[in-house]
Amino acid sequence: xxxxxxxxxxxxxxxxxxxxxxxxxxxxxxxxxxxxxxxxxxxxxxxxxxxxxxxxxxxxxxxxxxxxxxxxxxxxxxxxxxxxxxxxxxxxxxxxxxxxxxxxxxxxxxxxxxxxxxxxxxxxxxxxxxxxxxxxxxxxxxxxxxxxxxxxxxxxxxxxxxxxxxxxxxxxxxxxxxxxxxxxxxxxxxxxxxxxxxxxxxxxxxxxxxxxxxxxxxxxxxxxxxxxxxxxxxxxxxxxxxxxxxxxxxxxxxxxxxxxxxxxxxxxxxxxxxxxxxxxxxxxxxxxxxxxxxxxxxxxxxxxxxxxxxxxxxxxxxxxxxxxxxxxx
Numbered sequence: 110x111x112x113x114x115x116x117x118x119x120x121x122x123x124x125x126x127x128x129x130x131x132x133x134x135x136x137x138x139x140x141x142x143x144x145x146x147x148x149x150x151x152x153x154x155x156x157x158x159x160x161x162x163x164x165x166x167x168x169x170x171x172x173x174x175x176x177x178x179x180x181x182x183x184x185x186x187x188x189x190x191x192x193x194x195x196x197x198x199x200x201x202x203x204x205x206x207x208x209x210x211x212x213x214x215x216x217x218x219x220x221x222x223x224x225x226x227x228x229x230x231x232x233x234x235x236x237x238x239x240x241x242x243x244x245x246x247x248x249x250x251x252x253x254x255x256x257x258x259x260x261x262x263x264x265x266x267x268x269x270x271x272x273x274x275x276x277x278x279x280x281x282x283x284x285x286x287x288x289x290x291x292x293x294x295x296x297x298x299x300x301x302x303x304x305x306x307x308x309x310x311x312x313x314x315x316x317x318x319x320x321x322x323x324x325x326x327x328x329x330x331x332x333x334x335x336x337x338x339x340x341x342x343x344x345x346x347x348x349x350x351x352x353x354x355x356x357x358x359x360x361x362x363x364x365x366x367x368x369x370x371x372x373x374x375x376x377x378x379x380x381x382x383x384x385x386x387x388x389x390x391x392x393x394x395x396x397x398x399x400x401x402x403x404x405x406x407x408x409x410x411x412x413x414x415x416x417x418x419x420x421x422x423x424x425x426x427x428x429x430x431x432x433x434x435x436x437x438x
Contacts, residue, residue: 139431146427152420163220172214179212197405221387230368233306241314249322266312279380355432362425366418
């Protein structure tokens, strides 16, 4: 082997080794070794897949979440308007049974309920993260009066009892756009939920990133970029944000399951998505009326929501440990 060939071989091996030791690849290897995280990831992906494919699944299944099947077939319900069949009317025709009183199909109602809840929670998480990143990085980088002003706003937002404010404020939001005697469109309820959840969710991530940026802006690489005449926008995107992806991803994985439970809670209280629109909270609210005689209708949404939230929280812990090994206890 010639010296030139040996040099090329060594350089190639070094580049491959350097590539394999990149932070992203190391984090991915640590995550793959975490069996709990991998299983949780599969569970979370499964929920998102069935949420996206809900219309297709319902079409193949041959039913929808809005038809009251007991109207055309009274034999599906008994004299007390409960499913006449065992286990909530579960059968080869109705896989998860039928709803008491109305006779809707529980399986498709759950599919579309997962779709609604995850759609609202995901949109709120994305909007909250964007707002938190923009506000937190801006306050930390500019400092001075801007930092003081933004910090006081963050303190005010974090001091609000958000759940009570949701209950009191949501009717006000609806009243701005819809007359008191008119029905509130489902799209307006969804948009209002996303905006209100985001309005009270950005403060925590903004405070975290503000503190991170305050420490990073004094580092040598940021000072060197300033000396070379780099614009503030370039410094933020090229120097600061690459060092903030870990806390941003970790906070996002914590926000989404919290938004899922909050959205379901608001639907349960009647100030979020309401019947007949399918939703996790709507199903639990409806099921709470019948659980003493028919627990099946409440069992499926309750178990599925708990399973998703637990899996996503475990996934968030695994992602945090993979990105920041020092945080693992």
